[in-house]
Amino acid sequence: MNRRFASFVIAAMILGIAVGWMCNLGLAPGDAARTAAGFSMVTELFLRLIKMIIAPLVFTTLVAGVGHMEDAAAVGRIGAKTMGWFLGASILSLLLGLAMVELLRPGAGLTLHAANPIGAPPLPSTDSFSLHTFITHLVPTSIFDAMARNEILQIVIFAIFVGTAVSMLDQKAPQVMQLVEQAASIMLKVTDIVMKFAPFAIFASLASTVTLQGLPILLTYAKFVGGFYLSLALLWVILFGLALLVLGRAAIRLFAAIREPALISFSCASSEAAYPKLLAALPTVGVPPRIASFVLPLGYSFNLDGSMMYCTFATTFILQTNGVSLTVGQQVGMLFLLLITSKGIAAVPRASLIVIMATLTYLGLPEGWIALVLAVDHLLDMGRSGTNIIGNSVAAAVVSKWEGAFASHVAVSAQPFNEKAKASLSV
Numbered sequence: 001m002n003r004r005f006a007s008f009v010i011a012a013m014i015l016g017i018a019v020g021w022m023c024n025l026g027l028a029p030g031d032a033a034r035t036a037a038g039f040s041m042v043t044e045l046f047l048r049l050i051k052m053i054i055a056p057l058v059f060t061t062l063v064a065g066v067g068h069m070e071d072a073a074a075v076g077r078i079g080a081k082t083m084g085w086f087l088g089a090s091i092l093s094l095l096l097g098l099a100m101v102e103l104l105r106p107g108a109g110l111t112l113h114a115a116n117p118i119g120a121p122p123l124p125s126t127d128s129f130s131l132h133t134f135i136t137h138l139v140p141t142s143i144f145d146a147m148a149r150n151e152i153l154q155i156v157i158f159a160i161f162v163g164t165a166v167s168m169l170d171q172k173a174p175q176v177m178q179l180v181e182q183a184a185s186i187m188l189k190v191t192d193i194v195m196k197f198a199p200f201a202i203f204a205s206l207a208s209t210v211t212l213q214g215l216p217i218l219l220t221y222a223k224f225v226g227g228f229y230l231s232l233a234l235l236w237v238i239l240f241g242l243a244l245l246v247l248g249r250a251a252i253r254l255f256a257a258i259r260e261p262a263l264i265s266f267s268c269a270s271s272e273a274a275y276p277k278l279l280a281a282l283p284t285v286g287v288p289p290r291i292a293s294f295v296l297p298l299g300y301s302f303n304l305d306g307s308m309m310y311c312t313f314a315t316t317f318i319l320q321t322n323g324v325s326l327t328v329g330q331q332v333g334m335l336f337l338l339l340i341t342s343k344g345i346a347a348v349p350r351a352s353l354i355v356i357m358a359t360l361t362y363l364g365l366p367e368g369w370i371a372l373v374l375a376v377d378h379l380l381d382m383g384r385s386g387t388n389i390i391g392n393s394v395a396a397a398v399v400s401k402w403e404g405a406f407a408s409h410v411a412v413s414a415q416p417f418n419e420k421a422k423a424s425l426s427v
Contacts, residue, residue, distance in 0.1 A: 005199075009263045012199040013206055016267075020210025032211050039208035043268065046201030049194045050273050053187055055147040057276055058297045059159050060184035065293035066163025067177050075164050075294075081402050082295050085395050086303040093235060093305045093391075094335050097312035100231040106223040107320025156297045191276035195264075202267035209378050221376045228313050232383050235309060236390060243394045246401050250286060257285045258393045266386035269378055271300060274389050282393065286407030287400045295399055299392035306387025307352045310380060311338045315356050318369050330363070337362055352384065353377065 023035050066075055140146040140154035147155060166173050243251035258281055261274035268274075275296065282292040315334065319326065326334065337359055353374075357367040373380070400406040 005260060008199040009202055009260065009267065012203040013263075013267055016203040016206030017210055019203075020207040021215055023207070023211040024214040027211070036208040036211040039204040039211065042204035043201045043208065046194075046197050046204075047268065047270060047273060049197065050270075050276070051150050053190055053194060054152065054272060054275060055150050055155055056183065057187040057191065057279070058152060058155050059147070060180050060187060061279060061289070061293035062156060062159035062297055063163045063166070064177065064180045064184055065290035066160055067166035067172060067180070075160065075167065078291065078294060078399060078403060079298075081399050082298055082395065083302065085398055086299065089239075089303055089305055089391055089395065090308050090339055092238070093308035094312050094338055096235055096238070097231060097309035098316060098331065098335065100227065100234070101313045101316040101320075104223070104227040104230075105320060106227040107317040107322075152297060153301045156301070159297075188276070188280060191280070195277055198264050198268075198273070201273075202264070205268050213376075224317055224373075225376055225379060228310070228380055229383055231309060231313060232306060232387050235305060235387060239305070239390055239394050243397060246398050247406065250406070251397075253285045254393060254397050255390075257281045258389060261393075262386045262389045265389045266382045269381040269385050271304070271385045271388045274385075275300065278389060278393065282396055285397070287396050288405045288407075291400045291403065291405060292396050295396040296392055299395055300388075303392055303395055304384075304388045305391030306384030308338070309387070310352050310384045311355050311359070314352070314373050314380075315359050318356070318360070318372050319365075321372055322365075322369060324365065326363075334359060334363070352381075 020039075024032060027035060137151075138153060138157055140151065140158055143155070143158045145151075146158065166177065240251060240255060243254060247254065258278060261278040261281060264277060265271050265274035279292060279296060282296075283289050312335065315338075316326075338355060353370055356373075357370050360367045360369055397406060
């Protein structure tokens with residue numbers, strides 16, 4: 001079934017590109033825009049279905065996972081290991097992105113016009129962006145409001161408090177835990193139903209993009225797009241090497257298991273779209289559900305490796321295109337700024353663009369320069385979304401190994417909260 005689904009996904013990608021190309025060649029600009037809007041409606045409906053289940057899925061699986069931990073000390077220990085890995089992976093992604101863009105210099109000698117292409121989304125705003133806003137925004141004033149707005153980080157904070165409280169109770173509130181686990185199982189079944197529509201959304205997403213921009217856009221930005229994907233490929237190799245170092249041959253099974261979630265995330269240019277399937281896939285290769293349900297939601301806010309690399313790569317590309325050079329001190333300052341600011345707006349649509357704009361403002365440069373990359377941002381978003389999935393999968397597996405809970409030879413059930421999984425939760 002998994003291979004069949006992967007085949008459908010790949011076929012949808014190829015067909016979407018072909019149909020989009022034909023529409024781009026055969027339709028007038030106005031008709032192409034309307035056709036692309038029709039395609040994008042299918043993708044939007046699918047993403048709305050995903051958003052519909054994300055909040056209850058994150059809450060129930062995280063409460064169940066944390067609630068089955070030994071005590072608050074175990075939560076703190078796993079949290080510290082998780083955040084330590086996230087910090088190291090973020091620095092690696094930023095430095096690799098900067099090194100590659102300086103080596104390849106895709107913006108050197110390239111003349112582009114900073115204008116919005118047809119069909120490109122409007123420039124994002126940085127008006128509400130600040131460190132103070134981020135810190136105060138961590139804690140929800142109402143969990144119901146946070147769920148209604150799909151504020152994942154706020155839901156994670158509340159779920160950790162609830163799960164920790166349960167783990168500290170002598171009897172661990174068995175009726176509450178049973179209710180949460182059953183709710184999680186229901187949401188996973190809903191996920192199975194929703195994911196059957198993924199190939200249609202993937203087809204529509206690619207058809208819409210190619211209909212609007214056509215394939216020639218790749219020639220204009222060939223060095224930039226090619227350089228970024230080469231950098232991502234190098235990051236994938238490094239992540240696989242680290243996984244191989246920590247997990248041994250089990251790293252091969254890990255990367256095979258996350259193929260489908262990565263393809264979905266890549267094709268839809270959305271990490272959220274792959275979250276439910278990723279949560280179900282990791283236990284099949286030995287990552288305990290209690291750790292997967294803890295690490296993944298945090299990773300969606302603090303471990304976006306692909307997005308981090310894009311921030312340094314795209315920012316420096318924009319500077320190169322405009323003939324601006326930074327000193328070593330300015331580069332260090334830029335890296336530190338990106339490391340901090342990228343953690344605060346992960347849930348914001350097109351968050352990477354907002355981070356880049358904030359960095360341009362910090363450097364005293366026009367934030368409107370971000371328009372230079374808008375034409376191909378969706379194509380690059382596909383790569384960074386897929387990379388985010390890979391990075392979070394490796395993080396969950398590595399933390400499991402560090403905890404001595406990774407099942408190297410015997411995979412646990414794919415359904416995180418059935419009877420077999422409950423036993424693994426208490427490991």
